[in-house]
Amino acid sequence: MSDETGYNSGAQESGPSGKPGFFSNVFNSGKDRASEAERAAAAMGDAIPGVGEGVWDEDEECVSGDVSAYVHSLEAGRDPWYPRQTAHGALDVMRGFLGPHFSSFQATADRQRKDTEDPNSTTGMASSTMKSSTEAEDFRKASKIRDEDQPRMSEDMQRHLNRAQYRTEGAVLVASGMVGHAVGVALDPAGEKAYVVTDAGKLYSVSLTNYAKREFVTTGTLGSPGGIALDGKGKAYVTDNSGNRLVRVDLANGSTEEVATGVRAYGVKLDDSGKTAYVTGLDGKLFAVDVEKKDAKKLIVDQLGPSTSGAALDGNGKAYTGNWNHVGNLWEVDLLADPPSKRSVATLTRQSGDIALDGAGTAYISDHWGDVLYKVDLTTGAQHVAVKATGNFSALGVALDSRNGVLYVSTWEGQLWRFPLRVLQTPELIEITTGV
Known part of the structure; x- marks a missing residue:
């Protein structure tokens, strides 16, 4: 006999003792x-x-x-x-x-x-x-996992997964939603992070493993940045073209200090020692700045054209610069010559922004006006479009992770993209749809 709840109020199951098992x-x-x-x-x-x-x-x-x-x-x-x-x-x-x-x-x-x-x-x-x-209490105490007991993946396995990931993926949107135009990007491969600056004075760090993005808080204003470089020792160097200066940022605590003033700074790259910053000025000049001294700058060459923008170093005494003046000259500067000399490598059809070198004689150059990424042969000046977008892909900052063979591009739309170098080095054109 059951009540409305379905509970059997009559016959009850008996246990081994013969007593009803009520529960x-x-x-x-x-x-x-x-x-x-x-x-x-x-x-x-x-x-x-x-x-x-x-x-x-x-x-x-x-x-x-x-x-x-x-x-x-x-x-x-x-x-x-x-x-x-x-x-x-x-x-x-x-x-x-x-x-x-x-x-x-x-x-x-x-x-x-x-x-x-x-x-x-x-x-x-x-x-x-x-x-x-x-x-239960004893088990809870005994089963508590301490930080040092957390499972860890071996470095070899992590490297294997990273290589597999980079091999199998094509163009990838890594991060978006950055405030302002993402004008410059620099990489910390050891820390697996990218640092992106925007012309709104924002600095972001982006994880290269899980793509987590966070805004970096600094103690002082960055003004209107144009480029960023890392010294590998926890310091970032950011150009402020509105304040005509080069600023150093301590990535550990966000503190800032002026390194050089009186420079219409836009592009910046550090040499291998991390002691000299090569800074382009929007007035067509290239400076060498001793970052270990206050305001110690030296003019290398001038007349690089109006709106000189990105810079790159090949590690063998050559610097390369671009500009925004709708002619898009790519200049090569011989830093070892006395006095330093320059030559025009190529004239791009639109604008040249930032520059990254692959170490094999090819430069990758952003063109935010044409929504493309160029590759240029530094010997012959031959140029090809490597990436073309349907939708807006206004490329600005360019940085190469040579260890993993990946090129990162920051854009006018406040995004960070990633492209496999092995694909860029082929004659194939990468065509992307941004949805922007």
Whole structure:
């Protein structure tokens, strides 16, 4: 006989002692539900995309077989304490947690049901409850994971995953929503970060592993930046063309100080020692600034054209500059000559902004006016469009991560993009749709 709730108020299940087990139905029901949930968790694997096989084909440079399975295999190799980026990883975590959890729940329900059927049920239940509480507290203390006990991925595995990631991805929008026009970008490969400045006086750091972006707070204003360079020692050098100065930013605490003044500073690059900054001026000049001394600057060459913008160093005594004057001259400056000399390498059809060198005789040059990225042969001056956009892709800052073979481009739209160098070096044109 059942009441409206479905509870059987008549016949009651008897325990081994012959006494009715008043709570048996409760625990049996809980056990049944947990069993059903465990089976559902176990079956979850069948619904996870990528249960087939997929491998990277080095010859074809593409995934052979199930692409989703290949992505799944990459996810499975990651540190489980890192956020997962795909449905595969999320479902794997759920399945790995829920199955054992519900299995444990069933065992607990079984044990508690037997306790209620014991002749000394009241004492047994109280004792069981106290014991269970004590065991739970002991377990909680013993199972607490300290920071030093957190699982870690080996450096070799991290490098392998990074290489696989860079091989398999094409053009990627890394970050967006930066305030102002993202005029300059510099890379810290060791710290796996990019630093981006905007002409609104903002400095951002962007993780190159999970693409997290944060605004960097400085103690002083950066004015209207045009470029940024890193010394590899925790300092960033930012040009302020509205304040005619070069500013140093301590990335550890955000403090700022003026390094040089009286320069219509726009582009900046540091030499390998990190002691000399080469700064372009919007008035067509190139300066060398000793960053270890106050306002120690030296004019290298002038008459580089109006609105001189980006700068690049090849590490062998050559500097390269561009400009915004709708002629887009790319200049090469011989820093070792006495006096330093310059020659025109190429005249781009629109504008040349920032410059990055691949070390193999090619310069990658942004053109925010034409929504393209050029590549220029530094010997012959031959030029080709490497990246073309449908929609706005007003390229401004350019920086190369040579260790991983990736080129980063910041844009007028406040975005940061990434392109694989191996694709840029081919005759193929990268065409992207920005949606902006």
